Amino acid sequence: MTKKEHIQNLQKNWEDFIQSYPKQANTLANLLNTISSDIYSENQRFIFEFIQNADDAAKSVGNEIYFDFHDDFLTISHKGKPFDKEDIHAITDAGEGTKSTDITKTGYKGIGFKSVFGKSNKVCIISDGYRLRFDKSFYSNGNNKTKIPWQLIPIWTEFDDFENSNNWEQLENNYTVSTIIELENSLNLKNELNEILSNGKILLFLRKITKISISIKGNLNYTIEKQLNKIEESYDEVKLLKNDKELSIWIVKTFNEIQIDEETQLALKQDDKTPDKLKEAKLTEISFAAKIENGKLKEINDEESLIFTFLPTSVTDFGFPFLVNSSFLTTANRQSMHTDSIWNQWLFQLIGKKIFDWFELLSHSKYKFQILHLLPNRFNSINNELKISFDKSFELYGKSKQFVPNKSSQLKKATEIIIDRTGLSEQDFIATEAIIEYINRETGKAFCKR
Numbered sequence: 001m002t003k004k005e006h007i008q009n010l011q012k013n014w015e016d017f018i019q020s021y022p023k024q025a026n027t028l029a030n031l032l033n034t035i036s037s038d039i040y041s042e043n044q045r046f047i048f049e050f051i052q053n054a055d056d057a058a059k060s061v062g063n064e065i066y067f068d069f070h071d072d073f074l075t076i077s078h079k080g081k082p083f084d085k086e087d088i089h090a091i092t093d094a095g096e097g098t099k100s101t102d103i104t105k106t107g108y109k110g111i112g113f114k115s116v117f118g119k120s121n122k123v124c125i126i127s128d129g130y131r132l133r134f135d136k137s138f139y140s141n142g143n144n145k146t147k148i149p150w151q152l153i154p155i156w157t158e159f160d161d162f163e164n165s166n167n168w169e170q171l172e173n174n175y176t177v178s179t180i181i182e183l184e185n186s187l188n189l190k191n192e193l194n195e196i197l198s199n200g201k202i203l204l205f206l207r208k209i210t211k212i213s214i215s216i217k218g219n220l221n222y223t224i225e226k227q228l229n230k231i232e233e234s235y236d237e238v239k240l241l242k243n244d245k246e247l248s249i250w251i252v253k254t255f256n257e258i259q260i261d262e263e264t265q266l267a268l269k270q271d272d273k274t275p276d277k278l279k280e281a282k283l284t285e286i287s288f289a290a291k292i293e294n295g296k297l298k299e300i301n302d303e304e305s306l307i308f309t310f311l312p313t314s315v316t317d318f319g320f321p322f323l324v325n326s327s328f329l330t331t332a333n334r335q336s337m338h339t340d341s342i343w344n345q346w347l348f349q350l351i352g353k354k355i356f357d358w359f360e361l362l363s364h365s366k367y368k369f370q371i372l373h374l375l376p377n378r379f380n381s382i383n384n385e386l387k388i389s390f391d392k393s394f395e396l397y398g399k400s401k402q403f404v405p406n407k408s409s410q411l412k413k414a415t416e417i418i419i420d421r422t423g424l425s426e427q428d429f430i431a432t433e434a435i436i437e438y439i440n441r442e443t444g445k446a447f448c449k450r
Contacts, residue, residue: 003129006085007156010092014153022146029147032094035332036117036151045333046119047193048311049112050179051202051209054078055310057177058208066175067193068215074186077175080208082128091125092152117151119189122182124157126172133157190214197224200240200247204289205310205325228252234361238289250323251297251367253358254287264346271342275329278343286347286354289323290374297370309334318387320376324351337386345389352393356401 001009018025054065057080066077091113116123121136132154139148159168171178183189196202197212203226210226227239235251260268260282268274268281287308291298299321307315308325314335318324329341338344359371378394379387 004156006088007130007132007154010088010154011156014092014149018146018148025149026147028094028152029149032114032117032149032151035094036114046115047189047196048202048334049115050076051206051212052112052311054080054177055206055209057081061208062210063208064211064213065209066213066215067190068218069186069190070217072183072186074181074183074189075171075178076181077171077178078209079176082176083125083130084128088130088132088154092154094152114151116179116181120181120183124168124180125178126168126180127177131157131159131168131172187216190216197242200224200226200242201323202311203240204238204250204252204323205287205308207310232365234358234365235290237292249292250289251292252287252289253361254285255354255357256285257283258285258350258354260284260346264342267342273329273338273341274343278327278329284327284347284350286350287325288355288358289325291322297367297373299373307337313337317384318379318390320351322355322374322376326350339385345385348386348389349393352390352395353397355394356397360401 051065054063054076057078059080063078063080066075068075068077094114117134122133124133125131134151134153135155136150138155139150139153168178168180171180193214197214203210203212203224206226210228212224214221214223222243223241225241225244227241229237229239231237231251235253238250238252240247240250265282269279271279291300291304300323302316302319304323305316305319305321306312306323307318307328308323309328309330310325311334313328313330315330315337317337326347328347329338329344330336331338355374355376359374362368362371376394378391380391381387
């Protein structure tokens, strides 16, 4: 079967279904409209989905995604894995994504691509010989009262059917996957994308995409890039750049291949809300990023302190003085966390443990006397299960870990430290105050100082 025949087959199957089951087709169309228009109401969510898909499709590190804005359409392209039959079936179905069982991929719900239909009534895909579109106008049904789930019905499209067909052939030659999104005013979307990319942090935790290029009508406008330098075991140094000019510097530590204990694995398998790929997972990862300003660790403010699921969410409830990233379970639009999720609760326990593992590593680095700037507060919550999970782990490991260097650079538990504050700079004085507050709060013991 050729790729054209494959698409035409899928189109016919959907049309037969609609004709045979108009009521079910109507229900499905309503659900798709809700997903694309209501759940994914923000433009940034739809942009995030395409960046995530490009990151998941990338074959190696150092990949790029390209946005090219025209008056009434936007093209998004990358050079990662091209579409195959499984990918085509995934985008012509609802909730059956190809990443739903792959722990190395960020997505899992199978509905991310549908977010684009909240902004566009015509979307075309060109990849490895596949040329197809989803087109609401093609299924304008006049007096027919049955709503059509057009977002799932692929229509084979020859290059001659496109306006500016030479441009589309050029996309096929230059990129492995290109998506052409018809928009009433794509430049308005560009302004929103500029805001999203303004600080470059969107790249911090992506696995393989390290560069985003923005063009207008084929002419390069600007680039956002991540440069990673492996310094030592305790961190990688990451520079975020715009047009090769530095935006910010971060130190990032990823703990890979963290074993999921048997008790948690069993609880996940018995939880209906846990995605299948997490029920089968044996390992996970968690990352931390701390900001560097003027060569020193800088505590980030609450507004900056987002939770990441490889891309930023809208979650600012936790106020960590650093950024934290893992495969958290969020709502479909990434705007909030599932606090009743066993998986999320376990990950927040992991945060409480792994920050002290990271502090212990940092205590051997040039930042060893600045670690306490990254020390978070306990939440003391009685309602939020994620905060409760963090507090328990934070208290346990905070008391047992040796991560504070003394004058002789020997590592001590916080309860064993005596600090001479004479001659300290204002910043270091504030850090010692944080130590005092921490030990008094966590241990109930008077802090010894002179």
